[in-house]
Amino acid sequence: MIDDIKKLKGFMPHHEGLALLKWSETFSKYGPIIEIGTYCGKSSAYLAYGAIKNNQVVYTIDHHSGSEEHQINEEYFDEEVYDESNKRIDTFPIFKMNMEKLGIENVIPVVAKSELVSRSWQADAGLIFIDGGHSMESALNDYHGWKNKICSDGALVIHDIFDDPKDGGQAPNTIYKKALAEGFELYERIDTTVCLTKV
Numbered sequence: 001m002i003d004d005i006k007k008l009k010g011f012m013p014h015h016e017g018l019a020l021l022k023w024s025e026t027f028s029k030y031g032p033i034i035e036i037g038t039y040c041g042k043s044s045a046y047l048a049y050g051a052i053k054n055n056q057v058v059y060t061i062d063h064h065s066g067s068e069e070h071q072i073n074e075e076y077f078d079e080e081v082y083d084e085s086n087k088r089i090d091t092f093p094i095f096k097m098n099m100e101k102l103g104i105e106n107v108i109p110v111v112a113k114s115e116l117v118s119r120s121w122q123a124d125a126g127l128i129f130i131d132g133g134h135s136m137e138s139a140l141n142d143y144h145g146w147k148n149k150i151c152s153d154g155a156l157v158i159h160d161i162f163d164d165p166k167d168g169g170q171a172p173n174t175i176y177k178k179a180l181a182e183g184f185e186l187y188e189r190i191d192t193t194v195c196l197t198k199v
């Protein structure tokens with residue numbers, strides 16, 4: 001079953017996904033999981049498998065219109081997620097199909113902009129996973145919007161941390177450094193994914 005997640009369309013390498021699953025199991029003891037950046041649900045599936053062990057849910061937030069790099073003529077454009085009739089990226093149909101295919105029922109999609117949802121979000125999370133827009137503005141919005149919505153024993157997880165700018169964009173790394181400077185502590189790192197706890 002877990003191997004089936006590997007085949008889903010998305011941006012989460014399996015070894016980092018397995019870390020998400022483990023952290024989700026650990027931190028969903030304290031509250032639900034919130035994910036920023038669903039795309040087609042690959043990371044959501046790893047998180048869901050961990051959360052189900054504590055009978056918990058994963059709220060996954062995405063406007064499903066893709067980030068800058070997913071748009072037509074950009075590096076990660078994928079015509080399979082392009083809705084020709086509406087002339088826009090729409091990853092929601094494949095997300096929905098993937099959850100159904102894997103029989104996952106504990107993922108609750110919130111189809112909206114992250115900044116809009118964070119403004120009115122009330123329930124603190126056991127774990128917040130940030131993998132939304134990778135522009136500096138988006139990453140900072142996600143960090144500021146969500147960092148105070150983690151319960152006291154909970155965790156903040158950030159994807160796509162590249163120490164060397166030659167390997168990738170620096171926005172996720174910037175919010176990682178900010179979190180460390182603001183009292184979060186590294187709990188574990190698996191390749192480009194970091195898991196932080198609040199001290």
Ligand SMILES: C[S@@+](CC[C@H](N)C(=O)[O-])C[C@H]1O[C@@H](n2cnc3c(N)ncnc32)[C@H](O)[C@@H]1O
Nearest residue numbers: 010011037039043062063066067113114132133
């Ligand atoms: C890198 S992808 C997420 C990859 C996914 N976690 C996976 O495992 O494949 C980033 C996603 O963030 C979404 N996104 C970008 N900016 C957003 C925003 N301001 N609010 C909500 N979603 C956003 C995009 O639509 C895109 O699907």
